[in-house]
Amino acid sequence: MNYFKHRKSKGYRFPSQQITETLSKLPNIPINLGLNQNIQILKSAYTDCSDVVFREFTIGARTKAALIYIDGLSNTQEIDQQVLMPLVQLESFDPETSIENVSKKLAVSDVLVINTITDVIKQISIGNPVILINNKIKGISIGLPKWEKRGIEDPVAESVIRGPREGFVETLRVNTSLLRRKIRHPALKMKQMTIGKFTETQVIIAYIEGIASNTLIKEVTNRLERIEIDGILESGYIEEMIEDDPFSPFPQVLSTERPDVAASSLLEGRVVILIDGTPFTLIAPCTFASLLQAPEDYYNRFLISTFIRWLRYLFFFIALLAPSAYVAILTYHQEMVPSSLLLTIAQSREQIPFPALIEAFIMEITFEALREAGIRLPKQVGAAVSIVGALVIGQAATTAGLVSSAMVMVVAITGVASFLLPRYAAGISIRMLRFPIMILSGILGLLGVMLGIIAIVVHLCTIRSFGVPYLNSMAPLKIHNLKDVLIRAPWWAMNTRPESTSIELGNLQRQPHDQKPGPSKGGD
Amino acid sequence: MMGFFRRRKKKYISLVLLLCLIILLLAGCWDRTEVNDLAIILATGVDQSKKEEIELSVQVFIPKPAESGQQEGVSSGNNSSQTLVRSAKGVTIADAMSRLQEKLTRRIFWGQNEVLIIGEKLAEKGIGDHIDFWMGHTEPRERADVFVSMDSAKEVLESMPELERDSAKQLRKLVDSQIGVKVTVKSLSEMLTGDAGAAVIPWVAKMSPSNLAVNKGKNIPFIKGAAVLRGDKMVGRLSDKETRGILWPRNEAKSGIITISLKDEKAFVSLNLLRSHNQLIPKISNGNWSIKVKTDADLEVIQNTTSLNLLNLKSSKKLKRMVVQVIEERERLALSKAQKKMNADIFGFAAAFQRDYPGTWKKKKNEWSEIFRKVDVTFETKVNIRRTGLSNEKAKKGGRER
Numbered sequence: 001m002n003y004f005k006h007r008k009s010k011g012y013r014f015p016s017q018q019i020t021e022t023l024s025k026l027p028n029i030p031i032n033l034g035l036n037q038n039i040q041i042l043k044s045a046y047t048d049c050s051d052v053v054f055r056e057f058t059i060g061a062r063t064k065a066a067l068i069y070i071d072g073l074s075n076t077q078e079i080d081q082q083v084l085m086p087l088v089q090l091e092s093f094d095p096e097t098s099i100e101n102v103s104k105k106l107a108v109s110d111v112l113v114i115n116t117i118t119d120v121i122k123q124i125s126i127g128n129p130v131i132l133i134n135n136k137i138k139g140i141s142i143g144l145p146k147w148e149k150r151g152i153e154d155p156v157a158e159s160v161i162r163g164p165r166e167g168f169v170e171t172l173r174v175n176t177s178l179l180r181r182k183i184r185h186p187a188l189k190m191k192q193m194t195i196g197k198f199t200e201t202q203v204i205i206a207y208i209e210g211i212a213s214n215t216l217i218k219e220v221t222n223r224l225e226r227i228e229i230d231g232i233l234e235s236g237y238i239e240e241m242i243e244d245d246p247f248s249p250f251p252q253v254l255s256t257e258r259p260d261v262a263a264s265s266l267l268e269g270r271v272v273i274l275i276d277g278t279p280f281t282l283i284a285p286c287t288f289a290s291l292l293q294a295p296e297d298y299y300n301r302f303l304i305s306t307f308i309r310w311l312r313y314l315f316f317f318i319a320l321l322a323p324s325a326y327v328a329i330l331t332y333h334q335e336m337v338p339s340s341l342l343l344t345i346a347q348s349r350e351q352i353p354f355p356a357l358i359e360a361f362i363m364e365i366t367f368e369a370l371r372e373a374g375i376r377l378p379k380q381v382g383a384a385v386s387i388v389g390a391l392v393i394g395q396a397a398t399t400a401g402l403v404s405s406a407m408v409m410v411v412a413i414t415g416v417a418s419f420l421l422p423r424y425a426a427g428i429s430i431r432m433l434r435f436p437i438m439i440l441s442g443i444l445g446l447l448g449v450m451l452g453i454i455a456i457v458v459h460l461c462t463i464r465s466f467g468v469p470y471l472n473s474m475a476p477l478k479i480h481n482l483k484d485v486l487i488r489a490p491w492w493a494m495n496t497r498p499e500s501t502s503i504e505l506g507n508l509q510r511q512p513h514d515q516k517p518g519p520s521k522g523g524d
Numbered sequence: 525m526m527g528f529f530r531r532r533k534k535k536y537i538s539l540v541l542l543l544c545l546i547i548l549l550l551a552g553c554w555d556r557t558e559v560n561d562l563a564i565i566l567a568t569g570v571d572q573s574k575k576e577e578i579e580l581s582v583q584v585f586i587p588k589p590a591e592s593g594q595q596e597g598v599s600s601g602n603n604s605s606q607t608l609v610r611s612a613k614g615v616t617i618a619d620a621m622s623r624l625q626e627k628l629t630r631r632i633f634w635g636q637n638e639v640l641i642i643g644e645k646l647a648e649k650g651i652g653d654h655i656d657f658w659m660g661h662t663e664p665r666e667r668a669d670v671f672v673s674m675d676s677a678k679e680v681l682e683s684m685p686e687l688e689r690d691s692a693k694q695l696r697k698l699v700d701s702q703i704g705v706k707v708t709v710k711s712l713s714e715m716l717t718g719d720a721g722a723a724v725i726p727w728v729a730k731m732s733p734s735n736l737a738v739n740k741g742k743n744i745p746f747i748k749g750a751a752v753l754r755g756d757k758m759v760g761r762l763s764d765k766e767t768r769g770i771l772w773p774r775n776e777a778k779s780g781i782i783t784i785s786l787k788d789e790k791a792f793v794s795l796n797l798l799r800s801h802n803q804l805i806p807k808i809s810n811g812n813w814s815i816k817v818k819t820d821a822d823l824e825v826i827q828n829t830t831s832l833n834l835l836n837l838k839s840s841k842k843l844k845r846m847v848v849q850v851i852e853e854r855e856r857l858a859l860s861k862a863q864k865k866m867n868a869d870i871f872g873f874a875a876a877f878q879r880d881y882p883g884t885w886k887k888k889k890n891e892w893s894e895i896f897r898k899v900d901v902t903f904e905t906k907v908n909i910r911r912t913g914l915s916n917e918k919a920k921k922g923g924r925e926r
């Protein structure tokens with residue numbers, strides 16, 4: 001950090017800064033009267049841009065005009081039929097006709113009158129062709145963008161058995177439409193802004209007016225506005241720029257590619273940030289409890305969901321502590337192991353040359369490497385890797401005398417446990433924290449494990465996500481809010497929203513009480 | 525410039541904090557032991573050696589890795605090399621242990637020691653000093669089971685049971701079945717230091733193995749009655765039957781089968797004990813110390829070879845009376861031996877008197893061994909027969925006529 005500051009103060013300029021400065025001179029230039037001059041300016045801005053098309057034509061045989069668009073971003077077929085055809089075929093054109101009246105002649109739903117050269121560039125870059133007419137100080141931008149997009153698919157990282165199978169895509173408009181189809185009420189607001197000097201990425205802040213607290217909306221907007229970056233390629237860029245504690249291993253902004261998850265967060269009074277170019281949307285604020293809530297919890301019946309949620313809590317601890325507890329007990333507290341088990345472990349460990357800690361490290365690191373390799377490798381190689389991986393952390397490792405069979409078991413259960421966390425980001429942070437706790441357990445035994453847990457809990461207590469305590473509803477304890485933490489309350493009892501996000505408005509009530517179903521009593 | 529200093533200071537503080545953390549970690553590792561470096565002791569035996577010395581024998585587990593897992597089922601019969609027994613002599617157990625350590629490559633680990641066997645000779649000489657090691661050392665389990673063996677304890681450790689992995693497991697499983705007394709180091713030490721000053725410890729005898737041709741000379745330990753200690757010295761033995769008798773007043777009779785023979789018929793009724801509760805009710809009047817052993821037991825009939833129809837109220841009452849008789853007879857048998865012969869209060873009478881008459885007890889505490897002899901014991905036994913089973917009288921009669 002300091003290093004860069006020093007360089008800057010000495011007057012050093014990054015090359016990118018120089019370019020942006022030449023571009024930043026443009027906004028002052030309004031559209032000139034002379035068409036040629038305008039085109040000259042634009043052409044100089046788009047030097048060496050082979051994909052920009054300047055199509056000059058005449059309206060009513062006399063008035064010169066130009067159509068400017070980026071090839072591949074606009075629907076040329078529609079432009080030909082709905083824009084060029086009517087204009088070119090005009091027999092007479094009064095040069096005094098205002099640009100607004102010209103735009104009314106166009107059979108296109110989305111038409112915008114623009115005033116400056118920067119606006120022209122902006123419109124072209126998002127795929128809207130622009131028409132400039134000689135002797136006019138305004139231009140027309142035509143909303144006919146079209147580019148290749150991916151179809152809506154089942155989200156791969158967050159698949160469910162029961163629940164909608166649609167996921168967000170890379171196109172912002174499709175994503176907003178997916179949200180709007182779930183929440184039709186006009187209270188769903190979508191504020192748009194642009195971030196990134198070069199990418200000019202469109203970012204939308206979505207929230208439900210009247211549920212989300214105003215301070216939260218303001219805070220999210222502020223933090224987004226503060227960002228000065230040259231490009232946003234994925235929501236991860238923004239996530240890191242708006243976090244509360246950048247050094248925390250825990251994610252403080254949720255990300256999802258499921259419209260139903262985003263919609264349910266909106267209904268709980270959270271803010272959803274949609275970013276063009278990525279299927280992953282951000283949800284703020286995020287609490288620790290929400291990392292352990294899977295979308296399917298809310299679609300299955302509540303008894304099953306509660307059971308699965310508890311299973312998840314149990315395996316959360318296994319994922320975090322199993323190897324360290326094994327190491328601690330086996331190197332410091334052998335008397336804690338049931339006799340028969342200790343004898344079996346002693347048998348299997350007899351020919352292992354490494355201490356338990358090293359053994360655990362070998363296996364855990366191998367497992368992490370295999371997991372990473374499994375994701376990165378092309379599909380054709382993937383099968384081979386999984387076979388080799390099974391051998392490496394399986395029977396072969398035991399027979400080779402590198403690790404004991406008990407350790408294989410521990411690593412395997414830990415590996416499975418970490419994938420029980422529905423949020424991939426949370427799973428990663430747990431897997432990462434496992435290693436320092438393992439070292440502590442190797443040095444101090446169970447005492448070290450406890451120290452590690454205490455450190456994590458203290459850390460969790462200190463961090464906040466957009467003003468909401470990370471352990472909200474557990475610490476500070478809000479018994480009422482535990483209805484969606486300890487259990488998953490049935491929908492007829494989920495009568496209030498989480499307090500953290502919507503308390504300010506006093507708008508906690510989600511639905512009326514007394515909706516518990518049952519057979520109708522008496523009567524016909 | 526100020527900012528620079530502040531930054532230096534901040535750096536300095538974080539460095540100190542980091543050092544503090546590292547210092548914390550430096551305290552670790554001192555007692556780290558891998559399982560590979562442990563001699564896991566499964567059972568311990570203490571014998572009287574010549575002169576004033578004792579002999580400490582330990583059964584150490586040999587962690588031989590399983591043979592590639594394929595022929596485990598076949599080789600499990602031959603478990604002769606799963607454990608080894610080593611012994612060393614010394615004036616105290618701790619002394620013997622240090623000598624023993626010289627003979628073992630791995631550190632002696634008491635944490636899994638679940639069985640302590642005391643040789644008869646040592647038991648007769650007194651065990652109080654040796655039990656102290658088990659209570660004082662941090663590693664041994666206080667919940668280890670204690671036994672007194674007929675032969676030397678070492679011999680018991682060396683024996684090879686057929687069904688279980690080793691003799692330690694064999695003995696432990698036997699006492700867990702709740703048919704005899706179960707005494708742990710902790711309860712033994714409580715019994716010895718308590719006011720009664722007496723204890724019972726399961727008695728280990730040996731039986732010959734089932735397959736003599738293969739396992740010749742290998743004896744199998746089993747439990748046969750109990751040894752009775754007064755003070756910390758063994759004063760006598762109770763047979764199996766007498767041991768059962770002392771379980772009732774001690775409120776330890778929780779399971780078992782009682783078989784009753786009818787006088788007028790050569791046939792038997794066997795009853796299974798479901799639940800029992802015993803209470804000692806002490807009473808001191810005019811200097812006469814007496815105690816009432818109150819027993820409340822639930823039983824079920826599991827076999828009936830007699831002509832008695834148990835659904836009949838009359839015969840059921842008769843059976844109840846006889847069960848009461850049998851239980852009281854057993855109690856009397858044990859009592860007479862312990863009270864009159866050995867003068868060892870193994871029933872917890874002392875504690876009962878102390879609870880109900882704390883004042884008198886304080887004064888008479890020192891005369892207890894005299895008083896105990898004269899305590900008048902009465903019995904009040906209540907028996908419920910919960911289930912009589914299906915009465916198949918006719919089938920039996922038919923069978924007999926044929």
